[in-house]
Amino acid sequence: MEFSGGTVFPVMLLLLCALLISEGQNMADSTSSSCDYPAIYNFGDSNSDTGGIAAAFFPMAAPCGETYFHRPAGRASDGRLIIDFIADHLGLPFLSPYLDSVGSNFQHGANFATGGATIRRQNESWFETGVSPFPLDIQVEHYTQFKERSAYFYSQDKVASDKSRLPKPEDFSKALYTFDVGQNDLAAAFRKMSWEELRAALPDIVNQFAKQIRGMYERGARAVWIHNTGPIGCLPASTVKVKNPPPGYLDEHGCIKSQNDAAMEFNTQLKETVVQLRAELSGAAITYVDVYSAKYGLISNAKKHGFEEASKVCCGIHGLENDVWCGNKGIVNGSEVYGGSCAEPGGIISWDGVHYTEAANKWIANLVLNGSLSDPPLPIARACHPQI
Numbered sequence: 001m002e003f004s005g006g007t008v009f010p011v012m013l014l015l016l017c018a019l020l021i022s023e024g025q026n027m028a029d030s031t032s033s034s035c036d037y038p039a040i041y042n043f044g045d046s047n048s049d050t051g052g053i054a055a056a057f058f059p060m061a062a063p064c065g066e067t068y069f070h071r072p073a074g075r076a077s078d079g080r081l082i083i084d085f086i087a088d089h090l091g092l093p094f095l096s097p098y099l100d101s102v103g104s105n106f107q108h109g110a111n112f113a114t115g116g117a118t119i120r121r122q123n124e125s126w127f128e129t130g131v132s133p134f135p136l137d138i139q140v141e142h143y144t145q146f147k148e149r150s151a152y153f154y155s156q157d158k159v160a161s162d163k164s165r166l167p168k169p170e171d172f173s174k175a176l177y178t179f180d181v182g183q184n185d186l187a188a189a190f191r192k193m194s195w196e197e198l199r200a201a202l203p204d205i206v207n208q209f210a211k212q213i214r215g216m217y218e219r220g221a222r223a224v225w226i227h228n229t230g231p232i233g234c235l236p237a238s239t240v241k242v243k244n245p246p247p248g249y250l251d252e253h254g255c256i257k258s259q260n261d262a263a264m265e266f267n268t269q270l271k272e273t274v275v276q277l278r279a280e281l282s283g284a285a286i287t288y289v290d291v292y293s294a295k296y297g298l299i300s301n302a303k304k305h306g307f308e309e310a311s312k313v314c315c316g317i318h319g320l321e322n323d324v325w326c327g328n329k330g331i332v333n334g335s336e337v338y339g340g341s342c343a344e345p346g347g348i349i350s351w352d353g354v355h356y357t358e359a360a361n362k363w364i365a366n367l368v369l370n371g372s373l374s375d376p377p378l379p380i381a382r383a384c385h386p387q388i
């Protein structure tokens with residue numbers, strides 16, 4: 001009896017140490033282990049739309065898709081988008097658009113992004129301004145329907161082959177949820193608002209983004225990968241229209257400074273909001289990815305990275321009296337011309353004046369996938385571990 005008090009205590013201490021050591025090891029192991037996502041669910045605009053808006057309205061016109069798919073493949077590019085490189089990197093197939101009823105396979109995820117999508121609902125018609133009728137909140141509704149209905153049909157199907165195009169219900173909680181949206185909220189603001197009004201609107205735009213992330217968390221999303229918005233002021237479709245700019249209007253790389261400032265302010269607020277969400281949503285792993293820096297780094301150093309100057313557009317004709325958009329016909333100097341593509345898309349950054357070429361997307365994806373521009377700085381394959 002006399003000895004027991006003396007022996008129990010050290011044993012407990014030892015146990016405690018063992019516990020602490022194994023905890024520490026678990027933590028190290030847990031961030032270094034691969035997440036093996038069974039699926040990707042993506043939300044956003046044309047930067048990551050793999051065919052949603054094309055399915056809803058008109059097919060993408062040739063020569064889109066010429067480099068990789070050798071046919072128009074619903075993407076506003078000559079080939080793959082960043083989301084395609086993400087899927088490939090994680091060993092998953094390209095994402096089928098939720099809205100596409102032909103040839104789709106949702107076993108490893110779905111894409112809810114639509115070209116022209118915004119965070120906030122815009123009171124505009126797709127036919128007039130190209131704003132998507134499927135803003136972020138509607139994409140989340142689509143996801144909710146998708147999750148419920150696919151679980152229902154999965155449980156109904158008795159034959160394995162009938163299930164082969166549906167995700168397993170248990171995979172939703174282990175999936176990667178990716179977001180790339182906000183650029184069109186800025187574009188809409190540039191059309192309709194003063195700078196003061198835009199500055200006043202930014203907190204609401206970012207809050208509405210956060211509201212949808214919370215909604216996705218409630219629906220079971222845990223690994224969330226959020227791209228910030230790119231340097232919208234560098235898009236050649238806008239910069240070629242600038243004639244005789246006042247001093248300071250363009251930066252040293254020919255980008256519209258005020259527009260990039262708006263994008264950077266959006267990103268600052270988004271990053272702060274992600275930090276708040278991380279504290280609020282326990283068990284979630286939310287990564288903020290600085291795609292802006294990747295894109296701006298490429299644009300500002302195009303030659304060094306093997307590209308022609310960033311103001312060049314591969315497909316379509318811009319900077320004359322009328323825009324002739326990629327794959328369309330238009331009038332230039334009184335005669336009809338076709339907005340075809342350049343000989344070497346692999347050396348050009350901008351595909352159509354607004355969207356990037358496959359070569360540029362690949363370059364950007366290479367840079368962001370390893371986590372070097374992420375907060376926290378984990379590679380995408382390990383971005384499922386909660387960071388507290």
Ligand SMILES: *[C@@H]1O[C@H](CO)[C@@H](O)[C@H](O)[C@H]1NC(C)=O
Binds near residue numbers: 120122
């Ligand atoms: C759209 O219109 C409604 C009603 O007129 C208004 O409350 C809302 O603020 C508008 N939204 C935007 C983004 O302009």
Ligand SMILES: *[C@@H]1O[C@H](CO)[C@@H](O)[C@H](O)[C@H]1NC(C)=O
Binds near residue numbers: 332333
């Ligand atoms: C249109 O006319 C201008 C001025 O004459 C000329 O510089 C330009 O090359 C012409 N563009 C095309 C596409 O023919």
Ligand SMILES: *[C@@H]1O[C@H](CO)[C@@H](O)[C@H](O)[C@H]1NC(C)=O
Binds near residue numbers: 366367370371372
């Ligand atoms: C990430 O990849 C980029 C581009 O390949 C490279 O420059 C950078 O050093 C890499 N960073 C890390 C942390 O691996």
